[in-house]
Amino acid sequence: MQENTLIASDFRFSINLPEDAIASWHQELEVMYILQGTGVLQLDDNQFTYEVQQDDIIVLNSYQLHALNMQGSGKALSLFISPAFLAAFCPEIESIIIECKSFLYPKDEQARFNVIRSEFASVFQAYYKNESRLPILMRSRVGVLLNSLVHTFLEQNKQKDPSKSSSKERLRKATDYLHRHYRENITLSGLASTIYLSSSYLSHLFQKQLGLTFTAYLTNVRLSQAVALLRSERTITDIASEVGFPSTNALIDAFKRRFGVTPGQYRLVNEHDATDPQENSMVTAGFSTDFTSLMRHLHHNEHSIVQPQVNEGYDLHVDTARKIRTLSHNWRTLINAGYAKDLLNGAVQAQIRKLQKEIGFRYMRCKGLLDDDMMLYVRKMSGSADYNFVYVDEVLDFMLSVELKPYVEFSYMPSALAREAVFPFKRPSILSMPEHLDKWLALVTSLVRHFIDRYGIESVREWRFAPFVSPEFSGYGVFTMEEYWVLYRGTSYAIRAIDPQLHIVGPGSNIDSSNFISEFLVSCSKGNCLPDSLALRAYHSILPGQEDTGLQLMAEDEAFPLAVSGDEQFMKHALHKVKKLLRQRGFASLPVILEEWSNNIWQRDLCNDTSYKSAFLFKNILENYDHFEAMGYWSLSDHMEEIVPSSDLFHGGFGLFTRGGLPKSCYRALQLLCYAGSGLIAEGDGYFITSSKGEIQIFLYNYCHYDTLYRYRHTTHLTQTERYNVFNIRNTRQYHIRLDGLTPGVYTERRYSVGPAGGSAFDEWLNMGAPKDMRPEEWSYLEGRSLPLLQMRSLQVTANFVVNAVVQPHEVQVIRLTVK
Template sequence: MIVSINEFDPHWHDELEIIYILDGSIKLNVAGEVYAMNKEDIAVVNSKEVHFFQNEGRNNSLLVIQFSMDVLKGFDKNLERVKFRCNSSFLTDNRYAPSYEIIKTCLARIFWEIRNRNIAYLFQIHSQINTIITGLYRDFPYIIMGQESIDINNEDLKRMDRIFSYVEQHFMKPISIRDIANKEYLSVYYLSHLFKERVGISFGKYVTIKRFESAKKQLLATNKSISEVATDCGFKNVKSFYSIFKEREKCTPLEYRDSKKGNKQGKNEDSIQDNNAYNFNKAGYLDIDNTSALNSLYARLGVPDNYYSKGGSLEMSILKVNANQNGESFVPFWKKCVCAGRAGEGMRQDWRQQLNELQSEIGFEYIRFHGIFHEDMMVYSEREDGTPVYNWQYIDNLFDYLLGRNIRPLLELGFMPYALASGKDTVFWWKGNVTPPRDYNKWGELICELVRHCINRYGINEILMWYFEVWNEPDQIRSFWYGTREEYFKLYEYTVNAIKSVDSRLKVGGPATAASHGKKAPWLVEFLEFCEDKKLPVDFISTHPYPSLWPLDDKGNCVMAYREVDSTYNDLVEIRKTLENSAYRNAEIHLTEWNSSPSPRDMVHDTAFMAPFIIKNNLQCIGLADSLGFWAFTDIFEEGGAGESIFHGGFGLINVQGLKKPAYYGYWFLSKLGNEKLASGENYFITRGSGKIQVLMWNYCHYNEKFSNGDRSELTEHHRYNIFKEKSEISFDLSIEGVEGKYRVIDYVLDREHGSVFDEWLRNGAPANPTGEELAILNKKSGPEGKISVADCNGSFSRAITVKPHGVVFIELQKMY
């Protein structure tokens, strides 16, 4: 891993570790020896050597790689007895310089191979390890430890482990080395010297570091006062806490909190590993934007950081179909539902203009959004005597507009009107109230009145086509629901009974819970069991199968990680299995939120990755659900406030300025498919419809392992493609039999060089605040590049097609008469 060091607790491990300083400087303490290391320095930390780092006061970048002794012993079974002396800040003689350079180049090659994983990359890695070990033996001093020394060292390390563990559990209380000495049956004098010899700092200083690091975390993670933090972390008084803070951070605790809070970055949860040969150490480092570090590292190999290797075999797919063969009908469930942020945004003219274009070019059947009962829709209030007052004017304006654009509400019933709320807890910038109703009967009356009003305005046959979804993600307690699961079930009971009391044919469902993270959909089984027990109707189930994870790093902070390539498909299979094993096996399945991640600031959302992602997942999941609602159609979306830049990683198919992102064209391509499937595969789908043949091909590239595990250090505003697995172009050999005469052929291609507006923005200098003229230029370059040709077919049509990584190609044939 390329990391930045702040401060790292003393530790040891079985692996041999090599540290290469790419930029900046650090202090490295190994077994009591302190080394001042600067840019281009390199050091080996042997197996079972206690070591730690300190920042030297400015930013730094390090390449840190650990090598498993199990693998290294394959080179030499006695290697764990060997202690190498390889440290360029200590051994500065010129005769070592060529050997240092060889090791650095080998490390660069290992990192390159791990990151890109080309064919036979493990052989290359082992070759580089062999070169490093050979150089350490031949060019640097080393000692071979006898068995007695190894036994003493192991015993001392076990003792250090016990001490570290004891301090970790008790540092917040008064603690002294005498306490430890008594537990270890040693004298204070002996233990003091042993600790200083092994760890490199005194016991008292070690405890202070532990308290200090814990205090820094509390300052950022809690709202505790400075005195509370000092007491909780074991400092004698606030004065000593301030003194230590000023000494180590050159600022007061309050200044530290103000400067750092809100700027924390998540860290990698899992290390990258292959056969335990190596790994990037995960604990105690800060992930960084390492673009410049990569450039420096890869300069040794003669390749840039954005290089895409052409090595390995070209992927080839042979597509052969007959235009007259029997086809298989399918339901294009991707057109069923699209989503938006909140109802109030639907009152904006620019929001409506974007939806107009979406409906004209693609045409979704339903739209889902939050906040139909939020204060900006002004639906519900009460008179002084508690009598409800209903105001439908804004709702009428919104629903009239939607129905005029041939799109119906999949109506999420939430959040709680302020006048009906049991508390003041809210979510989002716009402060949607997420507490249960203070009066469930009044909530039921509100629902009844809404349904009656809509029926009276639009007619019962129209409203029978609508879906009513109860709340949003109530399993996210103290986020979207400040109540219990039982209280949500009660809310569903009152809601479904209210709606069915108006007309039992109306469609109601839930529980609209959050992502499953690879497990069963939250609350779904319990929800279905509750409804069965209460004999409540469930016309559809809903949940949100985002293909992401939120693991905790070693500091207890959430990082956004990503699941396996088929995670959406696997989730839908599990959801359908759950439904089929319930009393509601005939209920519809509506996934009322879905995207590549649930973050409105995920910079992947703007990239060419999104088109193949949308196409692949929707086609793979045909028949598993009734809708997979994309969250959301526009970046006019204000959960966390307005986006900070033109391409800020918003959810939208369209950005705020109206530019259509590659994600938009993922759905555009899907909308052009026919209604009969002729053939399909991992990266193609061939259909027939409206007298035409449609061939859709894509080259999906999944995230690399490092990014999947939560390390976002290589994702920056202007560099967003280093996070994907390297993949070659796909070559398709297309042959369509059964075609005679002249055919009009339309070709479309979308990839990073053709129609990805984010990539065009980069190529045009990435203007931060583009003018109207600049937006017009970008808009003209947005969208698939098309061409028209005429083919004379004598029984067949053949074409060789190449699809680039993150690319999509669409071909349509129509007979000419």
């Protein structure tokens, strides 16, 4: 069973899956809701058997023996309430029984159960909206639920039999031990000795209380663990050993008796379900429906949707004469432009020109310079291959024409060189090792020499060169890490053999891959090929198993199988670990750059178009200001994607611009960040204050993170137009900023804002009625309305001046005080 601790001593939620069908009990009171599908519920020593289906709600009293067997893709959600909380809330509840079984009543008698469903949904919402940070609120919501249960479903004539508690307590100790030690070679006699019982008595307890032998119960525990591990890439043999089976055949035999299929067959079926949305009953048009049935009950309770009610106050005293450090604005060093061939598109070039005119970056990175669509290395009819630099030259000529220096990544593998053809994306990009390493190195050498001949050695020395793709692509199984290392080292040698002053970056690994980064740097140091800059990537993503949320990651065709981290300071914390690692390994002076970063790895995240993204950029750039040598945001435009293009104007792409060139809120955020002065004078949670000659710049943001459901791509509350229901609840922030040390006089105050109330193209599009097609004049109107909101006024400023600001959730603001 997958569990997630909310408030460890009081509550926990758990999702029940088909493989969790095992007789058990616990001290907690359990409130269970059937999310989807059907199942069989057995209660009280198998005396009662019921069929349950979607929307049923049941209460299982403490120490009530039960087993739920969900069928197919069925799921149930359970809330466990601790005895301590129950005793504090209602001391007498420990000796009474609550009879809540909605499936025993017809539809016209469900009104009282709808109240419980609504309050259960309210408790769950408090969890996934992160209200569990406020224990008082969580406890009050659970208290409301308990009050309704006791008031409506208390069984007056039934009380718990104290005589049965001692035998159940003994059996509980036995089953708890099995759940902790199932990997070990456990025998009935050994377990009996451990908990100070006789073997015959313990065997009798299992048979009487659970209807199972000791061996059958232990086998079920091991099988449940095996099912969970089948979602990983471990072999069946490794899984058998991991969960305590004496052999692979023992696991296969037990698995087939329990589930009717072998572990291998089970894995194939479930892999198909996970990767084919059309065949997965939990996905409709790309939207998961796991919690839809439950959350619709929130509408029965008008108080269940909690909106921010109060302001969070921030009182700041800032000495404007004190400069913490000088700023270099490194976030403007690098921008990603997708794939090389896209840079030959006139619409994309127009977007880049606008970007350079209004913001201005130093470097531009693109992938796929060696892709077949660039015609760089083309095989002839005769079978031989020649170099052709025409398209490559056009791409680089354009970059340089708009004052962008190339960040050249040697990717991907031309088909004429590839050992095998693996396409990681829906583009003509081949992920492979070269069939012949010498031919790959000859191509790299020829290309670099061509750059020097065409653009001059002094110019090319200012460029950046990445020897190959990210090492994480080894996960596709087309090359090993050892092969990657041989290729990286050989390519690095080839580049430096041409000119030792050429700047090499690498390896492009995930920022939280500390083990690989350490091994890579040590190997490079020994191999005399240490990069000039350590290149990393950060998509705020984690493997689903890295967090204990109890949620299954919903499979999407447009994303890698990664969830969004719950750590709102993911990048800051990851960078801290990397810098610590560099110090420990003796590489403290090695510059660290982010060659790619964004909020997640999902290319159809509809929130990418909303004001959330502007706050995300503010937060992560300001929290890490100049701590990286470069921060290459991914990416410039929705036109450059790795999946099938969408005809929708706002389809959740990574870009700063829509396909048609409309600037999104994230683009407006970067425009506002350009106002940052040369010196930092204050920074903290939600604010960043800078200064330049004659001006103070105040940057404020109210960032809201994805809620727990959405981090695992459960899109129950998401539609094309309703996109703000998938975030943690945040209050409005009210800032009271006292600026000390200002030169008295008349100042001009300029206040810029981007948020749902204005300055966001998506939100303005909603205000227009979310039109599918727009005429040219309507498009121009929308673009004009998507400019940041601006208010101006003249002020008489004293030496100690107070600035007040109210910042709504998902809003960013910039306040500039300029002396006249």
